[in-house]
Amino acid sequence: MTDRVDSLVDADTPRLTEVFKDIHRNPELGFTEVRTARIAAQALTDLGFTVTTGIGGTGVAAILENGPGATVMYRADMDALAVAEATGLDYASTKRVTRDDGTETPTAHVCGHDAHTTWMLGMAKVLAQTTDAWSGTAVLIGQPAEELIAGARAMVDDGLYDFIPKPDHFLAMHTAPVPVGMLAAVGGERMAGTDQLDIVFRGVGGHGSMPHLAKDPVLMAALAVVEFQSIVSRTIAPNDTAVLTVGAIQAGASYNVIPDRALLKVNLRWFQPHVREQLLTGIKTISEGIARSYGMPEDRLPVITMRGGSTPLVNDAGLTDRVAAALGGVLGTDNVVTQLPPLGGSEDCHLLKGPHTDVPLAYLFVGVADPEVYAQAAAAGKLFPYAPHSPDYVVDLAAIPFGTKVASHAMLELLGAAG
Numbered sequence: 365m366t367d368r369v370d371s372l373v374d375a376d377t378p379r380l381t382e383v384f385k386d387i388h389r390n391p392e393l394g395f396t397e398v399r400t401a402r403i404a405a406q407a408l409t410d411l412g413f414t415v416t417t418g419i420g421g422t423g424v425a426a427i428l429e430n431g432p433g434a435t436v437m438y439r440a441d442m443d444a445l446a447v448a449e450a451t452g453l454d455y456a457s458t459k460r461v462t463r464d465d466g467t468e469t470p471t472a473h474v475c476g477h478d479a480h481t482t483w484m485l486g487m488a489k490v491l492a493q494t495t496d497a498w499s500g501t502a503v504l505i506g507q508p509a510e511e512l513i514a515g516a517r518a519m520v521d522d523g524l525y526d527f528i529p530k531p532d533h534f535l536a537m538h539t540a541p542v543p544v545g546m547l548a549a550v551g552g553e554r555m556a557g558t559d560q561l562d563i564v565f566r567g568v569g570g571h572g573s574m575p576h577l578a579k580d581p582v583l584m585a586a587l588a589v590v591e592f593q594s595i596v597s598r599t600i601a602p603n604d605t606a607v608l609t610v611g612a613i614q615a616g617a618s619y620n621v622i623p624d625r626a627l628l629k630v631n632l633r634w635f636q637p638h639v640r641e642q643l644l645t646g647i648k649t650i651s652e653g654i655a656r657s658y659g660m661p662e663d664r665l666p667v668i669t670m671r672g673g674s675t676p677l678v679n680d681a682g683l684t685d686r687v688a689a690a691l692g693g694v695l696g697t698d699n700v701v702t703q704l705p706p707l708g709g710s711e712d713c714h715l716l717k718g719p720h721t722d723v724p725l726a727y728l729f730v731g732v733a734d735p736e737v738y739a740q741a742a743a744a745g746k747l748f749p750y751a752p753h754s755p756d757y758v759v760d761l762a763a764i765p766f767g768t769k770v771a772s773h774a775m776l777e778l779l780g781a782a783g
Contacts, residue, residue, distance in 0.1 A: 365497060366694050369772050372490050377765045380486045383407075384764050385455040387478040391444030391471040393461060394509030395518075397422045400442045400481060404506040407485045411492040413504065416527040420518030424506035425527050428491060433500030436778045437531035437723075438771065439713045440484035441510035444473045450755035467614075474757040476539025476732060479767055481506065483537065483730075486768030487775055500779040503528050505716060513558055513672035513712045520718035533683060533778045534725045536713045537771060539732040541748040543739075544762045546731035547770060548701040549688035551681030554727055556605065556633040557640060558710035559673040563588070563628040563651055566664045572620035581626035582615045584654050584666075588628060589613070591654070595646035600639055607633035607708055608643060633708050635676050674712040680724030683778075687726045690777035691770060709752070730770055732763035 373380075383403070392400055401422045409415045413426035422442070446463075449456045449472035457472040484504055491502050505528075509515030540548065565585045570578030589610050600606045608630065615626035630647065634640045651666040685702075692700040717723045733749055737760075741749035750756045 365776065366773070368494065368497075369490055369776070370769055372493055373486060373765050373768045373772065376486055376489060376768075380482055380764050380768060381761055383485060384478055384482040384759075384761075387481055388473050389455050389457055391457050391459055391473045391478070392442070393446060393463075393471055394443040394512040394515060395421045396461070397442040397508050401506055401508070404442070404481060404485060408488055408504065411488050413488065419524055419527065420508060420515060420522045422508040423515065423519040423522070423524070425524065426488070426504045427528060428488075428502045430495050430501070431499040431782065433780050434532040434778060435501040435503060435529050436533045436535060436775060437503040437505060437528070437716070438484060438487070438775060439505045439507055439534070439536040439716055440480040441477045441507045441515065441713070442481050443477055443509050443511050443515070444471050445475060445511055445753060446470065447472045447474050447753065447755055449474060451758050453758070472755070474754060475511070475752045476757070476759050477510070479539050479732060479759045479763060480537065482764055483767040483771045486764075487771035490768070490772040491775065494776070497782055498776055498779040499782045501529065502775065502779065503531055507713065507716065510712055513560055513674050513710065516712040516715035520716060524716070525718055530720045531723050534717065534723050535687070535774055535778065536725070537728045537730050537767065538711075539752070539759055539763070540729040541733045541738075541750055541752065541757070542731040543733055543735040544731050544760055544766050545695070545735070546699050546701065547691065547695070548704050548729040549684050549691065549726065550702055550704045551679045551684040553635065553676055553678050553706045555677040555706065556635055556708050556710050557674060557676045559632040559640065559644070560671040561630040561632070561647070562669040562671055563630060563647070564667045565626045565628070565651070565655060566660065566666065567622070567624050567626070567658070569624035570622045572622055575622060578622040579658050579660060580622050581624065582622070584658055585613060585615065585626035585628050587654050588651055591650045592630070592647060595643060595650070599646055600642055604639050605633070605635050605708065606639050606643060633710060635706065674710055674715060677711045677714050677727060678725070679727055683724040684726040687728070687774050687777060691773060694773050726774075728770070728774070730763070730767045732759040732767070734760040734762070
């Protein structure tokens with residue numbers, strides 16, 4: 365079966381490469397993945413899947429029933445990031461979009477979700493071409509808004525399980541900036557919990573030449589950015605993981621005008637619930653304390669809005685070991701990493717379980733870096749040649765068939781052989 369799958373993927377690689385390049389050129393931010401979702405839905409429909417669209421806004425669910433057996437769910441996220449791509453690729457994104465707040469931003473796939481979607485579509489074709497070799501039900505999910513940590517919950521809240529059966533197994537994959545040909549399948553706690561917060565400091569606007577007649581929210585926000593760092597360094601135990609990042613500061617539009625509001629966009633990472641509470645309490649205490657010190661009344665204290673979040677991602681040890689063993693037999697055990705510390709990155713795919721929290725998950729990391737580029741970076745003392753979310757993040761084209769093969773072999777392992 366290994367040779368059959370690999371031959372099918374090799375034959376499909378030219379098409380998959382063009383699909384990948386097309387999605388890469390046309391990135392879409394979370395909950396706006398209309399074009400990407402349409403591409404996925406049409407491809408899956410053409411392969412004979414029963415497809416439902418518009419779940420949670422732009423989510424896609426596709427089912428292929430092929431006799432008795434396990435129900436296996438596979439998730440691919442579809443959204444891009446508000447980053448200007450700097451890879452220099454001839455298919456690089458030059459897209460700019462206008463957000464709901466009227467601001468314009470560049471967009472790019474610099475986390476590999478374009479590859480995730482392509483892998484799913486390639487694997488779906490393999491399943492459709494090998495129905496004589498497996499039995500069960502494949503459930504494929506095109507998820508919106510993973511970067512917002514909101515898409516999985518949106519799909520569940522919009523009735524995902526009205527359209528799909530409860531899975532017996534759940535599989536997901538993510539790109540990693542390690543050599544093509546390598547992957548990590550590690551059980552246990554894998555990724556941190558996260559929260560996204562908007563913090564709006566309210567002030568009193570005025571003329572830039574008369575700051576004494578205003579109450580400057582820009583200064584309040586700037587002080588908060590600095591003071592927030594003391595939460596991690598001075599209130600959380602050194603052996604507890606905690607990250608607090610201010611990813612954006614938005615205020616004003618003129619040189620000589622003190623605005624009446626300033627927005628901070630804050631991201632948290634944590635593994636333990638009590639650490640999360642320490643972070644949230646510290647943010648509220650510092651923000652309100654700064655506002656009070658600048659004379660803001662109680663009804664004009666900062667407004668903190670939770671925009672999305674997820675608990676830590678935990679792989680089921682038994683399921684992950686099973687997938688690792690199967691993939692080791694295909695790729696060679698030296699190419700399958702089974703021991704790795706938890707990562708500070710975060711995900712929301714496990715929230716697709718919804719009410720079925722007992723469904724076991726295997727979440728894999730798949731190498732997408734050119735081995736020569738990776739070796740050069742290692743020789744220069746770098747951990748990776750580039751990091752996810754950076755403008756120069758590259759999915760090497762050789763990773764398209766490789767990831768498709770990984771997804772196909774893993775799904776066929778979990779679905780099981782035809783009787």
